[in-house]
Amino acid sequence: MAAPDGLARALVELQELAERLRRDCPWDREQTERTIVPHTVEEAYEVADAAMAGDDAKLLDELGDLLFQVFFLSLLLQERGEGDLAAVADGIRDKLIRRHPHVFGTAEVDSAGAVRKRWEELKTEQEGREGIFHHVPETFPSLLLAQKVQRRAATVGFDYPGPAGALSDLDDEVEELRSEPSADELGDVLFACVNVARHLGADPELALREASRRFVARVEKASELASGQGKEFGQLSLDDQDRLFDEAKEWERSAG
Numbered sequence: 001m002a003a004p005d006g007l008a009r010a011l012v013e014l015q016e017l018a019e020r021l022r023r024d025c026p027w028d029r030e031q032t033e034r035t036i037v038p039h040t041v042e043e044a045y046e047v048a049d050a051a052m053a054g055d056d057a058k059l060l061d062e063l064g065d066l067l068f069q070v071f072f073l074s075l076l077l078q079e080r081g082e083g084d085l086a087a088v089a090d091g092i093r094d095k096l097i098r099r100h101p102h103v104f105g106t107a108e109v110d111s112a113g114a115v116r117k118r119w120e121e122l123k124t125e126q127e128g129r130e131g132i133f134h135h136v137p138e139t140f141p142s143l144l145l146a147q148k149v150q151r152r153a154a155t156v157g158f159d160y161p162g163p164a165g166a167l168s169d170l171d172d173e174v175e176e177l178r179s180e181p182s183a184d185e186l187g188d189v190l191f192a193c194v195n196v197a198r199h200l201g202a203d204p205e206l207a208l209r210e211a212s213r214r215f216v217a218r219v220e221k222a223s224e225l226a227s228g229q230g231k232e233f234g235q236l237s238l239d240d241q242d243r244l245f246d247e248a249k250e251w252e253r254s255a256g
Helices: 004-024 026-030 033-053 056-079 085-098 112-127 142-154 163-179 183-200 204-228 238-255
Strands: none
Touching (some): 033 204, 163 183, 183 204, 204 238
C-alpha cells in the first residue's frame, strides 16, 4: 500500500490540476458531462485493453487517464453544488461496506456466486430498488446489457442451474436460426451465448475480444505463410486460405 502521506499528496495535486485546467484552459472550460463521458468510456476501454494485454506500464498510464475522468466529472458536480470528489469517495466506500456484510458484518457466504447473488438482493433491500430489472441502463453495450439482465433474472430463480442447461438452450436457438435465418433469431443466439459465458464464469466481452485477437493473429500468420510460398493470400481460393488458416492455428498451438 502507498504511504498515506504520498497518496494524499498525489490526489490533492491531481485535484488542483483539474481545477486549474477547468479555469485556465479554453477547451476544458467548455466541457460538460455530455461531452466528457464519451472520453470516459474510451478511457475505460483502453484500461481494459492494457489489462488484457498484461502490459503493466500501459495499464499504469491508462489508469491515470481514467482516474482524471473521475476527478473532472466530480469537479463538474462540485461547480453545481451537487457533490465533490470527497462525496464520491465517501459514497462508494459506504456502498461497498453495505454490500459486503460478509466482510464488515456477521453474514456468511461460501462462494463468489453467493456474493454476487447477495449483492443483487442488497441493492433491492437497502436502496429501495423495485422490479427485477431496476437500474439497467439501456445505453450499455449489448453484451453487457444481456449479461446484466440475465443476472437480474437469476436473482429471482429464473435461470438454468448450470452450464449444461445454457448450452442446450444455445443448441435450440441455433437450430431455430437455421430454420428461420433472421435478425431476431440471430439475436436469440447471441443472447444464449452470453448466458453460456455467464454460467462458465467468463466475461463475454473479454472472450469475444480475445477471439477477435486470435482471428487477427491467425489470418496474419496465414498471410505470412502464403508469402513464404510466393503467393498472395488475398488471391488464393477460399479452400487454400482455409488450409493456411488451419496451419496458422497449428503453429499457434505449437508456439504456445
